[in-house]
Amino acid sequence: MPHLDLEQTLNAGQRAAVEAGDGPVLIIAAAGTGKTRTLVYRVAHLVARGINPERILLLTFTNKAAREMLARAEQLVGSMVGGLWGGTFHHMANRILRRHADALGYRLDYAILDEDDARTLVRQAVARLGLRGRHFPKPDVLLSLFSLAANTDGLVEPLAQERFAESEVPVADVMRVYAAYVERKRALHAMDFDDLLVNGLRLFRERPDLLAPYQERFLHVLVDEYQDTNGIQAEWVDLVAARHRNLLVVGDDFQSIYGWRGANFRNILDFPRRYPDAQVFKLEANYRSLPGILDVANACIAGNPEQFQKTLHAIRAGSVRPVVARLSDGDGQARYVASLLARLARRGMRMSDVAVLYRAHFHALELQLEMSRMRVPYVITSGVRFFELAHIKDVTSLVRMAVSPTDELAFRRLLGLLPGVGEKTSARLWDAMGGHFEGRSADARAQLRARLPTAARADWDLVAELFAAYVDEHLEEDPGELIYRFVERFYREYALETFENHDRRLEDIAALIDFTTRFENAESFLSEVALLTNLDAEADALPQADAARVRLSTIHQAKGLEWKTVIVLWAVEGMFPAARSLAEEDGEAEERRLFYVAATRAQDELYFCVPEIRRMRDGGIMYCEPSRFIRELPSTLYRTEHTSYGG
DNA sequence: GTTTCGGTTCTTTTT
DNA sequence: GAACCGAAAC
Numbered sequence: 001m002p003h004l005d006l007e008q009t010l011n012a013g014q015r016a017a018v019e020a021g022d023g024p025v026l027i028i029a030a031a032g033t034g035k036t037r038t039l040v041y042r043v044a045h046l047v048a049r050g051i052n053p054e055r056i057l058l059l060t061f062t063n064k065a066a067r068e069m070l071a072r073a074e075q076l077v078g079s080m081v082g083g084l085w086g087g088t089f090h091h092m093a094n095r096i097l098r099r100h101a102d103a104l105g106y107r108l109d110y111a112i113l114d115e116d117d118a119r120t121l122v123r124q125a126v127a128r129l130g131l132r133g134r135h136f137p138k139p140d141v142l143l144s145l146f147s148l149a150a151n152t153d154g155l156v157e158p159l160a161q162e163r164f165a166e167s168e169v170p171v172a173d174v175m176r177v178y179a180a181y182v183e184r185k186r187a188l189h190a191m192d193f194d195d196l197l198v199n200g201l202r203l204f205r206e207r208p209d210l211l212a213p214y215q216e217r218f219l220h221v222l223v224d225e226y227q228d229t230n231g232i233q234a235e236w237v238d239l240v241a242a243r244h245r246n247l248l249v250v251g252d253d254f255q256s257i258y259g260w261r262g263a264n265f266r267n268i269l270d271f272p273r274r275y276p277d278a279q280v281f282k283l284e285a286n287y288r289s290l291p292g293i294l295d296v297a298n299a300c301i302a303g304n305p306e307q308f309q310k311t312l313h314a315i316r317a318g319s320v321r322p323v324v325a326r327l328s329d330g331d332g333q334a335r336y337v338a339s340l341l342a343r344l345a346r347r348g349m350r351m352s353d354v355a356v357l358y359r360a361h362f363h364a365l366e367l368q369l370e371m372s373r374m375r376v377p378y379v380i381t382s383g384v385r386f387f388e389l390a391h392i393k394d395v396t397s398l399v400r401m402a403v404s405p406t407d408e409l410a411f412r413r414l415l416g417l418l419p420g421v422g423e424k425t426s427a428r429l430w431d432a433m434g435g436h437f438e439g440r441s442a443d444a445r446a447q448l449r450a451r452l453p454t455a456a457r458a459d460w461d462l463v464a465e466l467f468a469a470y471v472d473e474h475l476e477e478d479p480g481e482l483i484y485r486f487v488e489r490f491y492r493e494y495a496l497e498t499f500e501n502h503d504r505r506l507e508d509i510a511a512l513i514d515f516t517t518r519f520e521n522a523e524s525f526l527s528e529v530a531l532l533t534n535l536d537a538e539a540d541a542l543p544q545a546d547a548a549r550v551r552l553s554t555i556h557q558a559k560g561l562e563w564k565t566v567i568v569l570w571a572v573e574g575m576f577p578a579a580r581s582l583a584e585e586d587g588e589a590e591e592r593r594l595f596y597v598a599a600t601r602a603q604d605e606l607y608f609c610v611p612e613i614r615r616m617r618d619g620g621i622m623y624c625e626p627s628r629f630i631r632e633l634p635s636t637l638y639r640t641e642h643t644s645y646g647g
Numbered sequence: 648g649t650t651t652c653g654g655t656t657c658t659t660t661t662t
Numbered sequence: 663g664a665a666c667c668g669a670a671a672c
Contacts, residue, residue: 090662193662260660360659422650531662556660578659
């Protein structure tokens with residue numbers, strides 16, 4: 001059995017947590033205290049103790065986190081931990097539902113609707129019900145409402161009452177849209193992201209017979225980022241772990257930043273009450289940041305109510321004071337950041353050691369322009385998920401059509417690419433084909449051709465051949481090849497005519513083709529693809545991403561990561577904290593935690609940008625006060641920089 | 648009746 | 663960008 005040298009590599013607190021005996025365990029791990037390390041060692045420790053990896057379940061926030069942890073654990077124990085189940089809640093629910101969804105009345109090959117699909121369905125429902133007026137909420141608003149209800153295990157109606165209490169919106173109509181949406185999903189044999197979680201839990205609640213084997217199987221259940229679980233995830237975990245009760249959760253209530261999507265940090269606060277016999281470990285020794293940075297983080301978070309009291313202690317020594325830079329406006333901020341980056345580069349800093357973080361994607365707009373102008377290379381974790389980019393969805397819809405004759409959304413999307421075919425025509429074609437399309441049947445292909453508008457036929461012929469090839473040449477084992485041919489025959493030309501930046505989009509598709517090689521066949525590719533985030537896709541498919549580039553990212557997406565230098569944009573009232581969040585219950589506390597997350601990403605240097613004015617769309621200007629999170633700091637904790645960029 | 652095109656408006660955070 | 667709206671073009 002491999003020997004793990006814990007004394008050498010872990011501090012006393014970490015070691016105690018890693019070696020904790022059976023039973024429930026709560027690890028409160030503040031930022032930068034080696035949380036991942038502890039979890040990795042725990043997994044390695046279990047395996048080294050002889051636990052079969054197949055009997056361990058590891059739930060993480062991203063797939064990337066799961067993969068990294070497994071890779072590191074594998075290095076430690078020098079053996080395969082491959083049989084271990086690791087991934088996001090959505091992935092695990094999907095994995096289990098693929099086997100048992102029929103128990104809930106679904107087909108086992110149900111489709112997964114991504115956000116874009118869901119939006120389309122809601123928009124159609126609104127249109128069909130004739131509610132498309134000025135005073136009806138947008139699909140996004142409706143969806144976020146439905147989603148919050150799902151994730152808090154609650155009903156849509158009372159939530160809608162509350163949300164629209166002060167508006168003209170008739171809640172009865174909202175409920176009609178909701179009913180229509182639910183019905184459409186049923187008809188399409190599809191689940192949206194929330195359905196995966198909700199049905200994952202429903203399956204276990206309603207079918208103890210199906211739950212029991214999983215309870216028996218998973219001797220150990222480990223949950224990362226537990227502060228960001230919502231009620232249904234917590235209940236799901238409790239159910240899975242109920243048999244052996246070896247449930248180990250790791251988290252930091254200070255870093256709970258997903259309240260708006262139903263996460264409930266009381267899950268972590270109440271853990272000791274739900275599991276009175278839980279062993280609790282606190283990790284407070286921070287290895288990441290210099291003391292000056294932690295002082296700011298500690299000061300900022302200290303005022304938040306309801307939390308496990310803890311203070312970060314710096315292990316590293318050195319003196320820095322974070323910088324607050326006063327700037328004129330967004331453009332001044334952009335120029336300041338560009339010059340700061342140049343200064344850092346001259347000092348020999350690698351640009352991949354620098355990150356620019358912000359509250360919302362649009363905060364970085366001017367900066368992106370400036371950096372492009374100055375030819376400073378950067379990577380951005382974009383707001384749009386890789387697999388929801390229009391061109392990526394276009395080409396995957398061909399694969400979906402080839403795999404599933406009943407995939408209406410894919411059919412209509414693909415047909416819509418043909419000239420002269422729009423929403424109405426594609427709907428009519430689908431009905432005319434009888435609600436299914438067998439791509440492999442030459443007969444069906446010819447039938448469809450006959451019904452197409454003349455303008456679309458030539459292009460259809462190019463695409464139709466691919467369905468034949470799919471069968472004849474066994475392309476189901478090579479979805480990448482199918483996509484490649486589709487691009488060569490048809491999509492390249494289409495992209496050229498449709499998109500200004502067609503070359504970048506074709507590069508994305510090339511990356512997608514690379515990505516397919518990770519999967520054995522078209523079906524497994526599809527069943528995973530909808531759940532992958534842009535972070536996952538980027539890491540796997542776009543290897544050039546990390547080179548010597550500055551990273552631009554939202555704070556949410558920066559969670560768990562670290563850089564030598566961190567620059568925070570728009571640290572002003574209204575932007576950060578975001579005005580809209582302050583209106584929510586617990587809004588300020590969550591914004592504060594977000595600020596804490598931003599600050600604790602930095603190892604050596606931390607900059608806050610405070611522009612004085614914000615230019616509004618209508619040409620007006622708005623004066624900005626520095627963020628309350630800065631104003632509250634004792635002024636000895638930071639250094640104000642008055643720059644040539646105004647302010 | 649549909650599709651396409653051009654202009655306008657808005658942008659919190661994500662699986 | 664991309665969603666939405668209105669108007670022109672097919």
